[in-house]
Amino acid sequence: MKTQPIYPFTAIVGQEKMKLALILNIINPTLSGVLIRGEKGTAKSTAVRALARILPAIPVVRDCPFQLPEGEADGVCRECSRIDCSRAILNSEPVDIHTRGIRVVELPVGATEDRVVGTMDLEHALKKGEKQVEPGILAAAHRGILYVDEVNLLDDHVVDVLLDSAAMGVNTIEREGVSFSHPARFTLVGTMNPEEGELRPQLLDRFGLCVHIEGIQDAEDRVAIMERRAAFDEDPESFCTAWEAESKVVVERIERAIALYPKVTIARDLLFTIAQCCLDVGVDGHRGDIIILKTAKTLAAWNGREEVEKADIDNAAELALPHRVRRQPLMEIADNVQALKKRTATR
Numbered sequence: 458m459k460t461q462p463i464y465p466f467t468a469i470v471g472q473e474k475m476k477l478a479l480i481l482n483i484i485n486p487t488l489s490g491v492l493i494r495g496e497k498g499t500a501k502s503t504a505v506r507a508l509a510r511i512l513p514a515i516p517v518v519r520d521c522p523f524q525l526p527e528g529e530a531d532g533v534c535r536e537c538s539r540i541d542c543s544r545a546i547l548n549s550e551p552v553d554i555h556t557r558g559i560r561v562v563e564l565p566v567g568a569t570e571d572r573v574v575g576t577m578d579l580e581h582a583l584k585k586g587e588k589q590v591e592p593g594i595l596a597a598a599h600r601g602i603l604y605v606d607e608v609n610l611l612d613d614h615v616v617d618v619l620l621d622s623a624a625m626g627v628n629t630i631e632r633e634g635v636s637f638s639h640p641a642r643f644t645l646v647g648t649m650n651p652e653e654g655e656l657r658p659q660l661l662d663r664f665g666l667c668v669h670i671e672g673i674q675d676a677e678d679r680v681a682i683m684e685r686r687a688a689f690d691e692d693p694e695s696f697c698t699a700w701e702a703e704s705k706v707v708v709e710r711i712e713r714a715i716a717l718y719p720k721v722t723i724a725r726d727l728l729f730t731i732a733q734c735c736l737d738v739g740v741d742g743h744r745g746d747i748i749i750l751k752t753a754k755t756l757a758a759w760n761g762r763e764e765v766e767k768a769d770i771d772n773a774a775e776l777a778l779p780h781r782v783r784r785q786p787l788m789e790i791a792d793n794v795q796a797l798k799k800r801t802a803t804r
């Protein structure tokens with residue numbers, strides 16, 4: 458089946474911070490996702506779909522509702538009696554593996570906890586002694602990107618479940634003491650317009666990175682957006698071909714960074730720099746410190762280095778701190794660390 462052309466990632470004008478936050482989460486999925494706060498129509502969903510499109514394809518057992526590759530399959534398949542392929546895997550029969558692109562799964566507005574987590578048919582379990590599982594959105598999102606538009610309008614409990622899975626990489630479906638777990642490792646991207654209500658600080662804190670996004674103010678760049686979009690709509694295939702070489706450069710850089718990340722080191726005095734930065738802006742808890750450290754290492758890898766520099770910490774703090782700072786009621790979330798420091802100094 459021919460895939461629909463998607464507006465290319467590299468053709469997105471500006472919005473560098475958002476693009477970088479997305480890329481860093483692809484390189485290092487333990488960054489626990491990105492929250493994109495701000496205006497509508499600023500290429501948020503375009504960027505996510507476009508990034509997924511250029512990432513290397515992955516092997517998946519055909520029709521597996523848990524998106525498993527063959528090697529990861531056994532543990533889950535033993536209990537996934539509903540699916541024919543699991544029997545084949547357990548009997549060491551050949552299974553049909555296919556290669557497909559990274560998926561972007563969108564969480565529908567008003568999704569319930571059952572829809573997100575999945576459900577189990579208890580009657581079937583009691584009668585037949587087999588777990589009959591109805592996989593949820595977290596199963597569909599495994600090894601892909603979960604895009605949650607207007608995350609601030611979701612039920613708090615559902616957001617909690619999403620953030621738990623994003624942090625632990627596992628989802629557990631539980632009914633009356635019967636439980637079923639499956640891997641659920643995905644890049645979580647939440648978007649929200651703060652004018653429509655804030656997320657609770659406890660939930661904000663669990664998004665690894667946060668970027669503020671607004672419409673581009675430069676007239677020339679706005680013209681570039683119009684021209685590029687018009688060119689894409691007129692002839693999507695030629696437009697994508699024209700941007701292919703640039704996309705390849707980004708993908709190769711991501712692949713090099715993924716390979717380099719485990720080798721990245723940081724000098725101990727820079728850990729003190731991170732700790733002091735978090736103390737200066739008044740962060741609750743320690744997630745901020747830990748995420749700055751991981752982000753700084755990921756930035757070093759993205760920049761082709763095996764050692765973290767002070768600039769990586771400054772850039773990481775811009776992405777990891779704005780949503781983690783203690784605020785007074787009705788105070789807006791600051792979008793840069795300088796503003797945070799100033800605010801703390803005048804308290």
Ligand SMILES: Nc1ncnc2c1ncn2[C@@H]1O[C@H](COP(=O)(O)OP(=O)(O)OP(=O)(O)O)[C@@H](O)[C@H]1O
Binds near residue numbers: 469496499500504
């Ligand atoms: N910086 C940009 N570069 C290229 N195209 C852009 C840019 N900003 C917006 N667009 C274009 O504007 C349109 C809206 O973008 P998109 O749907 O990605 O916005 P969004 O931020 O996801 O909006 P919403 O919050 O309403 O879901 C698309 O046609 C997209 O190509």
